[in-house]
Amino acid sequence: MRAMRYFVAIARSGSLRAASEVLNISQPALGMQLRQLEDRLGVTLFDRHSRGVTLTRAGAVFLEEAEQVMVAYAKAEASIAPFRRPVTEVLRIGVSSTVARLLIPEMIAEKSDSSGIEIKVRVGYDAELRSNILTDELDVALFDSHLPLNLPNTRILATEDLWLIGPPSRVDPELGPIKLQALQSIPIVMDSIRAPDRAFAEYLATTHDIRFDLVAEVEPISSRRQLMLEHEMCCISTYPTFLNELGDGRLVARPIDAEGASLRLYLLTRSGLNGQVLEPFEALIEKAIRRLVAANQAPWKVL
Known part of the structure; x- marks a missing residue:
């Protein structure tokens, strides 16, 4: 479990140095833990470069599952607490x-x-x-x-x-915040209406009297991610929802400029x-x- 937690921290931080500071362990020790994990799994989880690390395709798949395991582990750990103390x-x-x-x-x-x-x-x-x-x-x-x-x-x-998130071909982060009205001409894929970011986007649209070009309502996140990466669609969402893809540059984001956003x-x-x-x-x-x-x-x- 420790190795998995270290892996998640490296993926989020984008470098061994930054992750070692967050985890409060030495960078060589963290690197050794990562190599042992990759050897055990039989795959390369990160591509190393001068600026840090980026997830490989195998690493991205493993990260999605690892984060779910971390949540499940918290539940499992809590469930056996009476037996430990x-x-x-x-x-x-x-x-x-x-x-x-x-x-x-x-x-x-x-x-x-x-x-x-x-x-x-x-x-x-x-x-x-x-x-x-x-x-x-x-x-x-x-x-x-x-x-x-x-x-x-x-x-x-x-x-x-709240952010407009999409592939670099659709979203230019150098342009800074995007006006809510400009989103009407962008093909949008979103979560179900029960999700807080979807409900928030619909609330903003109603209060500002606009209509989004909603081309698909998709669950789970992995399916939305696939549409965005392979079919150049965008999503109105919170930043952490696509944290990994934003970190490695496959997706980019612009904050939405609207009152109350x-x-x-x-x-x-x-x-x-x-x-x-x-x-x-x-x-x-x-x-x-x-x-x-x-x-x-x-x-x-x-x-």
């Missing part, structure tokens, strides 16, 4: 898929095994997570949303821009939650967010 509290956490992809591996890295808290993780859409908090099915929810929430025990941890990263907690459980968890999340932002692995603007 006395458990004083159970913390039920709900996270949206994009937030899970970024934060769950960081939480694993930061969490102390001696905390005495069993963590159970559930992944879902923001509306579902909000409902689970109100019905006491969850203790904490972490999700991004464009909606202003007038709920008790709610904090905004960070904000995040930013998502909020919310921390929502159940009323009556034990402060002795909540406060260490909040500190854990804030530390993980700061690490990701400092390493340029998440485009959040921390509040």
Whole structure:
């Protein structure tokens, strides 16, 4: 599991040097771990060059699965907590898929095994997570949303821009932010209406009285990625959704210039939650967010 976590950190950072700083280990030791992983798998995961590393095709496939394994590992680790140590509290956490992809591996890295808290993780859409908090099915929810929430025990941890993402043949990042109205002439492929970035894009279109050229509604992300890479389509999305492709240059992005075109990263907690459980968890999340932002692995603007 350690080797997989190291691999994910290298892929996100784009170089062994940057990843070694994030992981707080020496670069030679990290390089040795990577070589051992590649030998064990029988494939080359990265192409090395003077500017750092880029994922090979095998590496990109492995990364997508590895990130899902990291999320699953967090659930598995939490499920056996009672067998490893006395458990004083159970913390039920709900996270949206994009937030899970970024934060769950960081939480694993930061969490102390001696905390005495069993963590159970559930992944879902923001509306579902909000409902689970109100019905006491969850203790904490972490999700991004464009909606202003007038709920008790709610904090905004960070904000995040919405982006036009596509192949270099369609999107020129040198032009800077793109006006929302200009998106009407661009073929767009998007997630289902339940997804927060899709709901946000539709909300912006309605409030600004425009209509997108929506050519396909596709799940999962891998299918949208294929359409974008092979058929030169674009997507309106958050940056982390296509973090790997943006990192290696296969896709590029322009921030969308429109009033209110930013998502909020919310921390929502159940009323009556034990402060002795909540406060260490909040500190854990804030530390993980700061690490990701400092390493340029998440485009959040921390509040």
